[in-house]
Amino acid sequence: MEILGLFNYWVFAVLLMVGFYAVIAKPNMIKKLLGLSIFQGAVFLLYITMDKVEGGTAPIIQSGVTDAIYSNPLPQVLILTAIVVGISTTALGLALVVRIYEAYGTVEEDETQRLDLEE
Amino acid sequence: MTDLLSWLLLLTGSGFVLTGGIGLLRMPTLYARLHAASLTDTLGTLLILLGIIVQAGFTLAAIKLIAIALFLLLTGPTASYALANAALLSGAVPKARLLDDL
Amino acid sequence: MTIILGIFLLTLLVIVAIGIVQAEDLFTGVMLTGIFSLLMAANFFVLDAADVALTEAAVGAGISTVLLLGGLALMPGRERRPRKMHWLALGVVTLTTMMVVYATFEKPRLGDPQAPVHQHVAPWYLEMTPELIDIPNVVTAVLGSFRGYDTLGEVIVVFTAGIGVLFLLGLPGAVGERRPEELAAGRSYLGHHLIPQVLGTLLIPFILLFALYVQFHGEYGPGGGFQAGAIFAAGMVLYSLIAGEREALMIITPRTLMILMAGGALLFGGVGVLTMLLGGGFLDYNVLAQNPVTGQQWGILIIELGVGLTVTGVLLAIYHAFAARGR
Numbered sequence: 327m328e329i330l331g332l333f334n335y336w337v338f339a340v341l342l343m344v345g346f347y348a349v350i351a352k353p354n355m356i357k358k359l360l361g362l363s364i365f366q367g368a369v370f371l372l373y374i375t376m377d378k379v380e381g382g383t384a385p386i387i388q389s390g391v392t393d394a395i396y397s398n399p400l401p402q403v404l405i406l407t408a409i410v411v412g413i414s415t416t417a418l419g420l421a422l423v424v425r426i427y428e429a430y431g432t433v434e435e436d437e438t439q440r441l442d443l444e445e
Numbered sequence: 446m447t448d449l450l451s452w453l454l455l456l457t458g459s460g461f462v463l464t465g466g467i468g469l470l471r472m473p474t475l476y477a478r479l480h481a482a483s484l485t486d487t488l489g490t491l492l493i494l495l496g497i498i499v500q501a502g503f504t505l506a507a508i509k510l511i512a513i514a515l516f517l518l519l520t521g522p523t524a525s526y527a528l529a530n531a532a533l534l535s536g537a538v539p540k541a542r543l544l545d546d547l
Numbered sequence: 548m549t550i551i552l553g554i555f556l557l558t559l560l561v562i563v564a565i566g567i568v569q570a571e572d573l574f575t576g577v578m579l580t581g582i583f584s585l586l587m588a589a590n591f592f593v594l595d596a597a598d599v600a601l602t603e604a605a606v607g608a609g610i611s612t613v614l615l616l617g618g619l620a621l622m623p624g625r626e627r628r629p630r631k632m633h634w635l636a637l638g639v640v641t642l643t644t645m646m647v648v649y650a651t652f653e654k655p656r657l658g659d660p661q662a663p664v665h666q667h668v669a670p671w672y673l674e675m676t677p678e679l680i681d682i683p684n685v686v687t688a689v690l691g692s693f694r695g696y697d698t699l700g701e702v703i704v705v706f707t708a709g710i711g712v713l714f715l716l717g718l719p720g721a722v723g724e725r726r727p728e729e730l731a732a733g734r735s736y737l738g739h740h741l742i743p744q745v746l747g748t749l750l751i752p753f754i755l756l757f758a759l760y761v762q763f764h765g766e767y768g769p770g771g772g773f774q775a776g777a778i779f780a781a782g783m784v785l786y787s788l789i790a791g792e793r794e795a796l797m798i799i800t801p802r803t804l805m806i807l808m809a810g811g812a813l814l815f816g817g818v819g820v821l822t823m824l825l826g827g828g829f830l831d832y833n834v835l836a837q838n839p840v841t842g843q844q845w846g847i848l849i850i851e852l853g854v855g856l857t858v859t860g861v862l863l864a865i866y867h868a869f870a871a872r873g874r
Contacts, residue, residue: 330550331656337557339647341564343640348568351636356573356619360580363611364564367587370603371560374596379665380658384597385685386768387677395660397595398669399685403694406686407701409602410773410858413611414708417865420618421715424872427622516750523746530740 334375341368353435355423359416366412370405377401451499458492461485475532476539483525490517550657553593560586572625574616581612597769598686601761605777610862613784617869680843682766690771691847695830698850699815702857706812709861716868718801747789754782762855766844772851776858784866792871804864811857815850822846 341364348361377398385399423433430438468481494514501507533539563583570576584607591600655662676688690698758779765771787795819830827834832846 330554331658332651332654333554333557334657335651335654336648337561339644339651340561342647343644344561344564344568346643347636347640350639351633352568354573356615356622357568357576360567360576360615363580364567364583367583367607370587370599371590374591374594374599375657376662376664377596378594378658379660382595382658384595384769385673386597387673387683387685389683396673396685398665399672399689400669401664402596402599402686403689403697405596405599406602406690406771406773407697409599409606411701411704413606413614414705414861416611417614418708418711418715420614421712421865421868424618424621424869425715433622516753519746519750523742526742527740 334371338368338372338375341365341371353437355426355433355435356420358435359419359423362419363412363416366408370408373401373405373408447499447502451496454492454496454499458489458496461489461492465489474540475537476529479525479529479532483522483528487518487521487525490521549593553590556586556590556593560590573619577612577615577619580615581608584608584611598684598771598774601769601774602777605774605781609781610777610784610866613781614862614865614869617866621869621872679840680847681840682844682847684766684768684770686769687765687771687847687851691850692832692843695850698854699819699830702812702815702854705861706808706857709808709857709864712865712868716872718804718864718868719796719871744789747785751782751786754785755779758782762851763848765851766847772854773858775855777862779855779859780862780866783863787866787870792867796867796871799863801864801867804860804867807856807860808864809860811853811855811860814853814856818846818849818853 345361345363345365345368348364349358352358352361377400379395379397382395382397385396385402387396388394426438427433430441432438432441462485465482465485468485469478472478472481491514494510494517498507498510498514501510560583563579563586567576567579567583570579584603588600588604588608591603672689672693673685676682676685680688680692682688758775761770761778762772762775763770765775783795783799786798818832822831822834823829825834830846832843833839835842835845
């Protein structure tokens, strides 16, 4: 039964590295952006996994029920802001890729480096 | 009694969605796959929602679930229409047999 | 039983992530990213994080897919076939995975109530919220009041991303010579087809109404400014897809978008300055009303409105910046 308790963390490790592999090994810039968003998703998974309490429910206090167990609200607050910051970063990165495509004619990283060296 | 009814609805709905999934994998052409996935998905999700509505009784949650079911009933077939239209516009032609081949 | 559902969803998540990295057609990759976000939202719900699930579904599966597709429309859609496998990267990645997995054996198991994260500040928040702030949703209370500075910083980050994209791509009519009237006339978009047009005009009022509901209901259930901003932006993006860029930009003009973007952040900071002028600290809502608890509720309401305005303005402006480029 220990596996079930740790499965979330192993999935976090695998997703982290899948996203990281896309960022460092794929030359296409949009693929790098997608890999970055997978990486961010893995970090969200880690934090939200830490907030669950066994037998708890979402931290919305029902009036009149005094002894309910609630899950931890603090990681949820942190991840709520992190999700919106993540999409802002992706949008800004995408705008940069659009401008790079208009300047160089390609979005592959090694071709842009080659074009830079040729000038 | 309500438990039995909602079990029946949930299982039927899940059966429909499973059939749609199998059809998506096994059908030969694009339009056949679209046909399999879209019809069964709309009906399957409606049955599942109906099963949950039966469980919820006559509360505010049931009204919200009815609103969600209405929303899915409207947008599910529209999404399939948009998908089929996009496929047609991008060049995938449905294979049809002419009648005088028979 | 829910743990089996959680394991099933997590396995699907890993499969989809590997699919995203392997996909050569970038359109497939973007669609799989949308599915990844939706599975992540389902996972968050299984782990009792209702607010976060709503935000991830609205922002990740909704707006993010539209933005990525809008950017993808401006460039070639296929990745160049890779010539060789990157063995060094694969080796580094495998080694790091094994190290992280080895490190996770020390962590407390899922759901352990004795874990350190549940000990210090979190029980204080759960106890003190009915006393000090008296709203049911503890996450909104922590976001708006106990950790209000973080939310202010985050609104400024969203605003910065918005003006960054506007610097890079530009909106017709915001600054510069292009005006919205010069864009190609609409009706060659989805509005050309009857069914999406009818459905869209039927559904858009309800989507906007639901966005308002989520905005102001954030104190009683899952909801709040971020989700409401994303849903509002999604409704307006639907209208823009049906009627065309030109009609959409003439209804919500670029000037309005910039006022929304800056106005929300200004509202948030303004509440802070107001509380300083009334005698408290920065963002100390106790001084906003006679009763400190009512003051807290007013403060949270106003800053959530500010957050919603900024997120709406930024997401819409970024969408229009991508969609109006190259027309």
